[in-house]
Amino acid sequence: MSLVAADERLAACLPAGVLRPPEDRYLDEPRGRYRGQAGLVAAPRSVDEVAAIVRACAAARVAIVPRGGGTGLVGGSVMPAGPAPLVLSLERMAAVRAVWPEEDVLVAEAGCTLAAAQDAAQQAGRMFPLSIASQGTAQIGGVLAANAGGTAVLRWGNARALCLGIEAVLPDGSILRELRRLRKDNTGYSLRDLLIGGEGTLGIITAASLRMAPLPAGIATAMLAVPGPAEALALLALAQGRFAGCVTTFELISGVGLDFLAETLPAIRQPLPGAPWSVLLELSLPEGLGPDEALTGLLEQAMGTGLVTDGAVAQSGAQAGEFWSLREHLPEANRRIGVVSSHDISLPLSEIPRFIEDAGAMLAGMGDMRVNCFGHLGDGNLHYNVFPAAGRRREDYDALRPRVQEAVHQMVVDRGGSFSAEHGVGRLKAADLARWGDPARLAAMRAIKAALDPSGIMNPGAVLA
Amino acid sequence: MSLVAADERLAACLPAGVLRPPEDRYLDEPRGRYRGQAGLVAAPRSVDEVAAIVRACAAARVAIVPRGGGTGLVGGSVMPAGPAPLVLSLERMAAVRAVWPEEDVLVAEAGCTLAAAQDAAQQAGRMFPLSIASQGTAQIGGVLAANAGGTAVLRWGNARALCLGIEAVLPDGSILRELRRLRKDNTGYSLRDLLIGGEGTLGIITAASLRMAPLPAGIATAMLAVPGPAEALALLALAQGRFAGCVTTFELISGVGLDFLAETLPAIRQPLPGAPWSVLLELSLPEGLGPDEALTGLLEQAMGTGLVTDGAVAQSGAQAGEFWSLREHLPEANRRIGVVSSHDISLPLSEIPRFIEDAGAMLAGMGDMRVNCFGHLGDGNLHYNVFPAAGRRREDYDALRPRVQEAVHQMVVDRGGSFSAEHGVGRLKAADLARWGDPARLAAMRAIKAALDPSGIMNPGAVLA
Numbered sequence: 001m002s003l004v005a006a007d008e009r010l011a012a013c014l015p016a017g018v019l020r021p022p023e024d025r026y027l028d029e030p031r032g033r034y035r036g037q038a039g040l041v042a043a044p045r046s047v048d049e050v051a052a053i054v055r056a057c058a059a060a061r062v063a064i065v066p067r068g069g070g071t072g073l074v075g076g077s078v079m080p081a082g083p084a085p086l087v088l089s090l091e092r093m094a095a096v097r098a099v100w101p102e103e104d105v106l107v108a109e110a111g112c113t114l115a116a117a118q119d120a121a122q123q124a125g126r127m128f129p130l131s132i133a134s135q136g137t138a139q140i141g142g143v144l145a146a147n148a149g150g151t152a153v154l155r156w157g158n159a160r161a162l163c164l165g166i167e168a169v170l171p172d173g174s175i176l177r178e179l180r181r182l183r184k185d186n187t188g189y190s191l192r193d194l195l196i197g198g199e200g201t202l203g204i205i206t207a208a209s210l211r212m213a214p215l216p217a218g219i220a221t222a223m224l225a226v227p228g229p230a231e232a233l234a235l236l237a238l239a240q241g242r243f244a245g246c247v248t249t250f251e252l253i254s255g256v257g258l259d260f261l262a263e264t265l266p267a268i269r270q271p272l273p274g275a276p277w278s279v280l281l282e283l284s285l286p287e288g289l290g291p292d293e294a295l296t297g298l299l300e301q302a303m304g305t306g307l308v309t310d311g312a313v314a315q316s317g318a319q320a321g322e323f324w325s326l327r328e329h330l331p332e333a334n335r336r337i338g339v340v341s342s343h344d345i346s347l348p349l350s351e352i353p354r355f356i357e358d359a360g361a362m363l364a365g366m367g368d369m370r371v372n373c374f375g376h377l378g379d380g381n382l383h384y385n386v387f388p389a390a391g392r393r394r395e396d397y398d399a400l401r402p403r404v405q406e407a408v409h410q411m412v413v414d415r416g417g418s419f420s421a422e423h424g425v426g427r428l429k430a431a432d433l434a435r436w437g438d439p440a441r442l443a444a445m446r447a448i449k450a451a452l453d454p455s456g457i458m459n460p461g462a463v464l465a
Numbered sequence: 466m467s468l469v470a471a472d473e474r475l476a477a478c479l480p481a482g483v484l485r486p487p488e489d490r491y492l493d494e495p496r497g498r499y500r501g502q503a504g505l506v507a508a509p510r511s512v513d514e515v516a517a518i519v520r521a522c523a524a525a526r527v528a529i530v531p532r533g534g535g536t537g538l539v540g541g542s543v544m545p546a547g548p549a550p551l552v553l554s555l556e557r558m559a560a561v562r563a564v565w566p567e568e569d570v571l572v573a574e575a576g577c578t579l580a581a582a583q584d585a586a587q588q589a590g591r592m593f594p595l596s597i598a599s600q601g602t603a604q605i606g607g608v609l610a611a612n613a614g615g616t617a618v619l620r621w622g623n624a625r626a627l628c629l630g631i632e633a634v635l636p637d638g639s640i641l642r643e644l645r646r647l648r649k650d651n652t653g654y655s656l657r658d659l660l661i662g663g664e665g666t667l668g669i670i671t672a673a674s675l676r677m678a679p680l681p682a683g684i685a686t687a688m689l690a691v692p693g694p695a696e697a698l699a700l701l702a703l704a705q706g707r708f709a710g711c712v713t714t715f716e717l718i719s720g721v722g723l724d725f726l727a728e729t730l731p732a733i734r735q736p737l738p739g740a741p742w743s744v745l746l747e748l749s750l751p752e753g754l755g756p757d758e759a760l761t762g763l764l765e766q767a768m769g770t771g772l773v774t775d776g777a778v779a780q781s782g783a784q785a786g787e788f789w790s791l792r793e794h795l796p797e798a799n800r801r802i803g804v805v806s807s808h809d810i811s812l813p814l815s816e817i818p819r820f821i822e823d824a825g826a827m828l829a830g831m832g833d834m835r836v837n838c839f840g841h842l843g844d845g846n847l848h849y850n851v852f853p854a855a856g857r858r859r860e861d862y863d864a865l866r867p868r869v870q871e872a873v874h875q876m877v878v879d880r881g882g883s884f885s886a887e888h889g890v891g892r893l894k895a896a897d898l899a900r901w902g903d904p905a906r907l908a909a910m911r912a913i914k915a916a917l918d919p920s921g922i923m924n925p926g927a928v929l930a
Contacts, residue, residue: 100813100814100815101702102698102699102702102814102815103813103814103815103845104702104705104814105813105814146651147651149649149651153648153649154648157622157626158649160655160658161622161626170905170909172908174904174905174908175905176903176905176906176909177903177905178903178906180813180881180883181813181814181881182811182812182813182845182881182882182883182886183618183619183811183843183844183845183846184614184618184623184811184841184844184845184846184883184886184887185811185883185885185886186611186612186614186662186883186885186886186887186888186889186890187883187884187885187890187894187898187902188662188890188898188902188906188907188910188928188929189659189662189663189667189906189909189910189913189928190625190658190659190661190662191906191909191910193625193655193658193659194654194655194658194659196655197651197653197654197655198654202654213710214702214705214706214709214710215706216709216710217706217707217708217709233567234567237566237567237569237679240569240679241679241680241682242682242751242752243682243751243752244679244681244682244711244749244750244751245678245679245681245749246709246711246751284709284710285709285751286707286708286709286711286750286751286754286759287707287708287759287762288754288758288759288762289751289753289754293753294751294752294753297752297753346647346648346649346650347647348565348568348570348645348646348647349565349567349568349569349570349646350565350567350568376649378648379648379649380568380647380648380649381648381649416645416646416647417647418645418647418649418650418651418652419652420650420651420652421647421649421650421651422649422651423651424651425651425652425653429652433652433653437652437653438641438642438643439639440635440639440640440641440642441641441643441653441654441656442653443639444635444641444654444656444917445653445654445656447916447917448654448913448916448917450916451912451913451915451916452909452912452913463653463654464653
């Protein structure tokens with residue numbers, strides 16, 4: 001019953017013309033932690049070809065690794081061990097099949113990049129409100145398989161919330177034809193929500209119908225200095241109350257992050273240099289309420305109550321772009337500094353201030369390190385990243401790294417948080433899931449996996465180790 | 466392997482004090498189509514007691530029918546045939562366990578009524594933005610099991626979108642402890658989203674962490690006459706664009722509905738009597754934009770382009786309440802007229818105008834009937850209800866009823882719609898699901914059901930016939 005390596009006999013059973021040379025781009029991942037094996041690579045052109053490939057692999061007992069843009073950060077799309085799999089790339093299914101502006105819906109194939117889906121929405125006078133750093137390369141199929149998040153989740157939800165329907169091939173080669181464009185459909189179990197976030201272990205999403213959103217009449221963007229995370233959260237509650245829940249972005253930036261930017265990317269303009277904590281705030285505004293008017297009222301109230309100590313309000317789209325550029329360059333600055341250990345965590349909002357304090361104290365007790373804690377505070381999602389002390393190198397921390405990682409994750413779990421907020425489990429965190437996942441859910445997950453993929457051909461080793 | 470009737474031996478194995486007399490209220494449903502059997506009724510006080518009951522039933526091979534407020538419209542909580550089940554009522558688990566205003570989260574037990582959850586949010590200066598007609602009786606567990614919708618889905622989503630985490634007992638008696646308060650958590654399959662909408666066939670939800678929303682700074686409410694459904698949809702797109710997607714409610718009301726109100730409930734004031742089609746519109750407004758200012762701009766534009774022909778803008782909360790009262794009395798007027806066949810359908814938004822036209826023509830060809838088509842147009846969800854011609858009785862249509870139902874559902878399915886938008890499948894539509902459901906999804910649903918509930922004890926006969 002065990003799986004075998006993809007080979008020439010399998011190749012002969014595949015639809016004509018789907019095979020690709022096993023180039024590096026099918027086998028690597030952004031952080032270089034894993035490298036896939038050079039088995040077969042197939043790039044089907046239609047859902048029927050995907051189904052034929054899955055059936056052939058099921059018959060031959062060959063593992064399938066679905067591959068989107070390859071931008072995932074947890075090794076979900078590379079299989080470094082076991083019999084060589086067939087890598088199934090969706091790159092040739094990249095069409096935007098249709099756009100219905102009057103429905104705020106578009107249907108895109110799995111291989112369509114997120115940026116291309118955004119463009120299609122923009123051309124229809126709408127937006128596709130999911131935004132992540134890798135959007136030029138990340139593909140819709142992968143975005144859904146990983147249930148991607150990003151900077152607009154606060155207002156529009158994650159990938160799951162933006163998906164109305166999917167077309168997918170299940171592990172038995174059957175085709176799920178549910179490209180529905182419905183806001184409401186209560187006809188049984190939501191298989192869609194199972195495949196979304198399933199990281200390719202329960203089937204291959206080949207296309208999706210996606211919700212678009214209206215372009216707002218106006219946008220207000222500001223960078224605001226706050227005394228600390230607790231005041232940042234109070235500011236968020238204040239802003240949500242004032243703007244009927246229309247805060248689109250609420251990103252926390254730490255002083256350490258600003259230092260890293262100044263050190264590694266000095267060309268990036270800093271509107272509030274030296275602020276120990278700041279927030280990038282964006283509001284979607286209705287017709288009749290201008291950005292200045294909206295922010296003036298908010299800032300008066302926030303400064304009057306000590307939630308904000310300083311602020312810069314974007315006076316133009318270009319200036320808003322500068323603020324965003326600062327936020328978007330934080331990961332690159334981190335890369336240049338060289339991380340000891342990075343953590344994509346989430347916590348109940350009210351736990352965050354104490355967590356930041358306690359985790360900082362804990363790490364200070366473990367060694368001499370710097371913490372750059374930033375990210376999607378509005379979603380309770382922090383990128384809590386640990387760096388070498390000034391003047392030291394990341395290699396100096398090789399022995400400490402696993403202890404740091406475990407201690408941070410343990411503290412997160414103890415406080416009701418998640419050790420993978422938006423990046424997924426993949427192979428990197430499969431052991432973490434086995435350790436910290438709710439036992440009843442893990443057992444149910446295994447039962448579902450066995451029921452839908454009894455031979456275990458779909459992305460083995462990901463999610464469920 | 467088949468199930469047996471609940472009996473005294475099972476009763477002896479249950480936790481002390483959980484049994485209740487099998488009163489009518491545990492066995493009926495609002496439309497009187499089904500009547501449950503008088504087996505055992507158990508009302509546990511804790512998740513551990515729920516688990517003990519499930520384990521006892523699994524061992525004895527007795528079916529369990531989970532019971533919330535009993536307001537479901539598809540017979541999901543009554544089991545009229547087969548060996549008498551144990552009815553498991555959540556009524557004694559009715560607490561709001563905690564409220565975190567600063568997180569916009571509350572945790573409620575399954576037996577808490579929707580109205581009580583709304584009250585708890587209100588007391589915390591927030592709202593729980595799910596609103597359905599039966600909210601005084603419907604319980605959170607049932608609301609989630611049915612993935613209830615209602616009048617605020619357009620802005621805040623359905624029950625699924627408002628649930629961050631659940632505590633549940635799975636069919637093997639294991640307890641899923643995932644009362645998470647996280648906006649982002651990508652750690653494996655979303656079992657929560659499977660139980661939500663699972664109608665009690667995959668487990669029993671015992672508590673949930675729910676998203677609250679900020680109270681808006683202002684609310685604008687208007688009743689607007691429109692030439693027809695196409696113009697209503699264009700008005701919706703216009704309003705969403707003007708208000709950054711903050712249209713909270715967009716309900717379609719037909720002239721037939723107004724006639725029925727005038728005939729059966731003449732005390733209900735009609736602001737736009739005789740309008741062939743009208744819309745109840747509600748906007749959530751930010752600080753700095755008043756209701757009059759917001760609506761004046763919208764109405765100028767909408768009347769200038771012929772989308773709106775007449776309108777009444779609420780000048781007070783009391784007047785808004787009158788508009789809502791009209792909308793909320795439509796079902797009662799329908800009941801007094803006496804329906805031939807009612808349909809809870811959804812369609813892609815752009816299909817709706819033609820569907821209303823074509824379905825009307827089709828029914829006119831089948832017999833002399835009146836159609837009251839109303840509901841959550843913003844969600845593509847219509848309550849498409851068919852009535853006797855004036856002067857005739859519903860009994861006159863007994864022979865026609867099944868043909869009407871089938872013809873309407875077939876037309877909905879042919880156009881990419883759903884035959885159950887928000888009410889669920891239950892027992893009433895299990896045959897419809899078997900007939901019209903996607904074959905691959907049905908097979909996967911059956912595999913999941915068999916994997917999680919191999920003995921078939923959880924609400925047998927619901928969803929999957």
